[in-house]
Structures are given as C-alpha cells and as structure tokens.
Amino acid sequence: MQKQIKLVRRPVGTPSKEDFEFAHVPVGEPEEGEVLVKTTYISVDPYLRGRMNDAKSYVAPFELDSVITSGVVGQVVQSKSPKFEKNDVVTGSLGWQEYSVAKESEIRKIDTKLAPASAYLSVLGMTGLTAYFGLLDIGKPQEGETVVVSGAAGAVGSVVGQIAKVKGAHVVGIAGSDEKIAYLKKELGFDAAINYKTEDVGTALRNTCPDGIDVYFENVGGEIGEAVLPLLNKFARIPVCGAISAYNNKEADKGLRVQGYLIKTSALMQGFTVGDYASGFKEGSQALAGWYQEGKIQYEETVTEGFDQTIEAFLDLFQGANLGKAIVKVSEIE
Structure with missing residues (x-):
C-alpha cells in the first residue's frame, strides 16, 4: 500500500487542508509498455489552483475524490517497457502519491549528470x-x-x-x-x-x-x-x-x-x-541546458521534506513563501 493525496472538495477562495485527503491505495503493477516509478520529487505550482475549480480552462479540472497530478521526478523500480530500465530517473505528469504506474509515453528519461534531478522540475523543466x-x-x-x-x-x-x-x-x-x-x-x-x-x-x-x-x-x-x-x-x-x-x-x-x-x-x-509550444520543447530544453552549463542562468529551490508535507507546500505558494521553484522531496534517488 502507499499514500496518495486526493482533492475531495473544490476550494472557495484560498485552498485549505480540508479540501484534500490522504488515502491509502495499492501500489499497482505495471503491464506491458508500462513502468512502476517511485516518486522522488513532486512539483507544486500555482496553476494547480485553477484545476481545482469546476470550470472550463486550457486543461481539464481535477475530478473530486481523485488523485492530484503535477510534474514529478522519480526512479523506475520495475519496468515492462523496452524503453526504460530499473533505476532510470524519469519525469512526467504523475500523481501526488508515493508510486505511480506510468505508460512509457507519459515519461521521459533525464540526465542527472547534466543537472540535479530536481532541476527538471524547474529551470530544465x-x-x-x-x-x-x-x-x-x-x-x-x-x-x-x-x-x-x-x-x-x-x-x-x-x-x-x-x-x-x-x-x-x-x-x-x-x-x-x-x-x-x-x-x-x-x-x-x-x-x-x-x-x-x-x-x-x-x-x-x-x-x-x-x-x-x-x-x-x-x-x-x-x-x-x-x-x-x-x-x-x-x-x-x-x-x-x-x-x-x-x-x-x-x-x-x-x-x-x-x-x-x-x-x-x-x-x-x-x-x-x-x-502551446510542445513542438519546440527539445529546442527550448537544449538552449536552457546550454545556458545552465555556461553559468548564464541559475536556479533556486524551496524544498519541503516529506510526502506528508505536500499540501502544506502547495498552500505556502499563496503566501509567497517560496524562493524559486517549490518542490517536495519524497525519497532519495538510489
């Protein structure tokens, strides 16, 4: 079993802890073309607030009593995909939970020699x-x-x-x-x-x-x-x-x-x-990586330790508590 965070009530005004709920759910087993990813970092972002409203927008709203999703970096612990091996570090839009079963099309490998893994949720993400x-x-x-x-x-x-x-x-x-x-x-x-x-x-x-x-x-x-x-x-x-x-x-x-x-x-x-710029992501990523390696751009992170603090980290965004990218560290990369 694993912990998961669900949206159980649509916020009115500033979100509160009562809008969310921790649940215990099965970890899940990957099928062909899927991998099991252990969550390392979770991205908390202001735009997620809009997805908590039941209103038309550029992305579908979260469903009530369903897991919240955002950018995640994690490590493959089991693979049934020829594109990924155990211990690969990957990123994708995954759930606020300790493990995710992901289709091979939903994630991509990242190079932790180029930059720390968390950077792929910020300056390189x-x-x-x-x-x-x-x-x-x-x-x-x-x-x-x-x-x-x-x-x-x-x-x-x-x-x-x-x-x-x-x-x-x-x-x-x-x-x-x-x-x-x-x-x-x-x-x-x-x-x-x-x-x-x-x-x-x-x-x-x-x-x-x-x-x-x-x-x-x-x-x-x-x-x-x-x-x-x-x-x-x-x-x-x-x-x-x-x-x-x-x-x-x-x-x-x-x-x-x-x-x-x-x-x-x-x-x-x-x-x-x-x-809007999905077709140019490769170009943009290469340019950002180049500037980062050259020391022309840098980044700062506000890291909250522990999966249980994810809701708190999200709520802190609206108090201006973060410097740079706000992320939650859930586990270590092995």
Whole structure:
C-alpha cells in the first residue's frame, strides 16, 4: 500500500487542508509498455489552483475524490517497457502519491549528470520552458530594451529575468520581500528590483525604468500589472503567463481597462501556456541546458521534506513563501 493525496472538495477562495485527503491505495503493477516509478520529487505550482475549480480552462479540472497530478521526478523500480530500465530517473505528469504506474509515453528519461534531478522540475523543466517561450516568442527582448518581470523571484520569473539579461536587456524584477530583492540583484544580476509590499510600485517603476517599459512579463496581475501600463513604450509586448493575485478571489477580478493603453502604444498583450509550444520543447530544453552549463542562468529551490508535507507546500505558494521553484522531496534517488 502507499499514500496518495486526493482533492475531495473544490476550494472557495484560498485552498485549505480540508479540501484534500490522504488515502491509502495499492501500489499497482505495471503491464506491458508500462513502468512502476517511485516518486522522488513532486512539483507544486500555482496553476494547480485553477484545476481545482469546476470550470472550463486550457486543461481539464481535477475530478473530486481523485488523485492530484503535477510534474514529478522519480526512479523506475520495475519496468515492462523496452524503453526504460530499473533505476532510470524519469519525469512526467504523475500523481501526488508515493508510486505511480506510468505508460512509457507519459515519461521521459533525464540526465542527472547534466543537472540535479530536481532541476527538471524547474529551470530544465516546465517552468524553465514557460519562461523561455513566453519571453522569447512573445516578449522578443532586444539589446538595450527594458524588461519588467512580476513574480520575479518565483520559478518562472527568475528564469525570465536571467534570459532577458542574456539578451542584453535592462531587467527590473518585482517581488515581495527584502530577501527576494537581494537575491534578484546580487545572485541573478537583475539591474533593479522592487519590493511591492514596502514600495509604491508605480513610483518605483518610474525610477527604475527611466526609458519606459518594452516588455512586461506578467505573472501576477492585479494592481502590479496595472502600474506597468502607463509606462509602456511604443510596440511594447506583454506575455501573460499568470495572474496569481486573483487565483483565490471569490468573485470576478476587477480593475483598469487596458484597451486605451494598448491602442496608444500599439502594444501586444498575449496570453499563453507552455503547452502551446510542445513542438519546440527539445529546442527550448537544449538552449536552457546550454545556458545552465555556461553559468548564464541559475536556479533556486524551496524544498519541503516529506510526502506528508505536500499540501502544506502547495498552500505556502499563496503566501509567497517560496524562493524559486517549490518542490517536495519524497525519497532519495538510489
């Protein structure tokens, strides 16, 4: 038997522990073309909150009384697939549980000599690819332009800012603690950073972006996103990756109308999800791996130890507790 985490109630507002339930279920036996994977790391991500609502979106909602799924890194303990051997380290979208039976098409091998296994849930995984495609395909930063990133100390935002620096941009990050501000400037090389909890964001943006804003990578929404709009330059680009400020709202989000700002500046504002770029994942992964090996991008993790702490780690996302990628360590790789 093994432990598993299920969604048993759809959250109203901010999720609580009562929305989840631990269950004991059989480990399962792989059939032909399948493998049994022991969970090593579980990715906890803000977008999972949307899947807990019974509403149409870009991905189907979680079913009640069913296991929650997200990015997982694990080790093959039994294989009935010619593509995988025992002890292979793999990643895929798997359940919040201690073991998963996975079809060979649902997982891929990862190279732990290139980077630690957990990196494949962050800088070399979906969050890194989200940053890569959103910034480069929609944002298209040019040398000397100004790029502003909200949620800049998170898993996506931190990579966005570093890629923008690789492209020669002036980079300003927005985050929510002095620790995160110091990390962005001293460790990641951002040109400036704004603590939205202690500074007036509009005033701070005017001071740190004297030439206006050419690219705004949107992770947060709300008042922070609104503060950017008056500073947009002609033909500015706004990749819209997330809006975490509104994820737990009980009513529809309200705010400024953006149309006038977009018309005046001929700006582009485009929403996206990483799945839009599935055909380019190999290219993106290679580019990110290259920058990582060259020391041009780095990453930070907030690691929570123990499967029993998975729910707590997820809830902490909405308190801004994580620096970089939030993951849960379930077991050791042998």
